Amino acid sequence: MYAYRVSRVLAVLVLVVAGCAVGWKSPDDGAPAPRGTSGDVVTKALRDVERFWTATYPELAHGRNFKPVRGGFFPYTRNDPPPACGGEEAGYQPNAFYCPAGDFVAWDAETLIPQLEAAFGSLLVGVVMAHEYGHAVQSRLGVTEQPTVVLEQQADCFAGAWTADVLGGRSTAFTGVTPEQLDNTVAGLLQLRDQPGTSARNPQAHGNAFDRIRAFQDGVEKGAKVCAGYRAGNVPVTEVPFSTEEEAASGGDLPYEQAVNSLAQDAQTYWGKAYPELTGQPWQTLRIEPFRAGSPPECPRPDASAGGAAFYCPGADFIAFDTAELAPTLYQRIGDNAVGMLLGDLFARAAQSRRGASTQDRAGQLTVDCLAGTWTSDLLTRDRGAALRLSPGDLDEAVAALLAFGRAGDDSGTSAFDRIGAYRDGVLEGLKGCSG
Template structure:
């Protein structure tokens, strides 16, 4: 979130992002993810085993350069599984017969084992990729895959390899060519990985399991970790080799998971442009994208929302402890419908909005992790004023996420408040919001702080709002 004095001085703090680089339909009827707030794209939202099965089917591939360790065995199982899926799922959306990649190659980026991948030396190559030239898939077993497994479990590794195999599938299906922008190719591959993950989540895989609760949440966290770094318009690399923001890559993955491979084929620059709209992608020259959480910033954002939504009875802002009989507080920000009050625990909100400069979590952290929660409580006040809807059930939780998405898009246009400040969304803010929605769910909660169990459904509801309007949120979550 940005804030400028009218004289032009910018107040913000930069974001540190964890970035991992990348190389270059399921049959059935699409279902609405909103048909039941306790389901995920038509499946029950449940927790349970996630990862490599105790007794998986035997792998069907060999790995060149392997050290025979557990990480390479996991990767070998993952590719074997992904190929088993596409061998049966490829023909319906794309026609023809599926062809496997020619070879799998493993290397240790810290080693001197003279392994080559795609015509290059692998020393120091902490990466995974699909090589179009010789139709091979390779990975670093020294740093990349172990780090992914520690952060996101077995399915974090499998997700990355499903993405890389997506590049092989899109090439064979002629969805992309030499002139295809990287941004399109990468988001199609995210989408195709989502198609495979749906098959695993439906318990069809002979090697892996994936719960639709925490298991799928971990997969989404892995997608977030591979977002583009935050850049300014003046950065010489800005706009080059784009893969997409966390919000964009999550959207692409969810398209595949929900709607199948046909949705992936529809991703092109026009579709991505429609999703982006006027949302900021790059920071302005003097922006860093962060605004320290303080009483001043909180008041300014609430003032901006008053201007944007023009409620007949604007909610009152309080920095005292929440006092609302019959409603449980949901710190750091609570909304009390009885008094139409938003109560803010400023110290806790500031802690929530503090960046993890180490990037250890792989998630996007920063001011809008906190401000999106503040905005969500304002949107509960809008729902209360709207009338005719419950504020304390699962539909209310997803409606809150949706309306917060609406407000987020509206804030992409700067708003000048009565105190002389200009409040505006900046690049990176959407990624901070979806990271918070995944990890704590407060943006997608009701007035008691209760949310639906699936991070997938919470993020999808938020995206409906980002790309829609108030009426759509009230209609969809009624």
């Protein structure tokens, strides 16, 4: 009998969608370490990021040596605001920033950094500092004449390159980073995205979560040299504004019942086209069995997803998911495309199983995630007049759901970080991205 474990994914959802005054000026000024854990983490992070760039920068700059930030490092609070930047007085904001005019880095030591560390761990604090230092590197490389959204994603990529160095064991400040810590960092990046509907042309745009996490993973997987080549013409930016006032008012979300029915029908239609391309065989309509919490249909060996609250049944060839707790909670806490991600995962499991391939090991799980991404790719590239297409925020909803599924645990031992990367390949490259 199938073991029902919906509580695991629901508990993870709470974390995924959740959202100190120090006297420190510079890690090199000889001042005593600030009181509190966050100050200690920032100190060691900035020192380690400078270590990384001292070793890495010459390769990007035709042999020139790296020059560290000259203007210093400034934690600030409501009562002790950051220095002026380029003649513009800076008031208190829960933010972190690099000031090119003064060549300094500043951050909110009262709210932002302590909250990020408490919720998502010290590695995320390091990534935030590596991102801000990435802007200093841009200034030194002379690559600042790009749209803001490109520069922000390049800084995300640089932060990923530093993270790869940490994962490679070359850091003495951050050691023994676990897959769980990396997943926590991705969960934190999800909170640092632009609001859905922000245009990539907005001069303040940093990128949606899908794009920012993609850039971060680019750095982790491909290194700083690839990041340094980011330009407006080669960075895939998916951030778009809402197309109508009605879409903006709804946040792009369909009503729950309509979302479930429309997405299920669309997945059937998509795989009717994609499966023959993938296998040369026709797609047989996939039966869907919704069930109430605690009463799943009989399946001797279910291929489970979402912490066990959904599954594909290979023997009887159907998919099933909890419509009493799981799907409504995904919809309420994340949005309609979190339900789409659930259905995309289940249909991809069926496609992978039907063609005789594994879904249980690491390679099989990543292929499932990539195949789920190919459906998203189809939704993303449709004309605006299509009956069903992605709205702003939908990619972020899919990432949030996939993060919840991955962190709820599965038998493959695959991290949510890796699963999001595989999903990204399917979204950006379609079926050909899932052949590797």
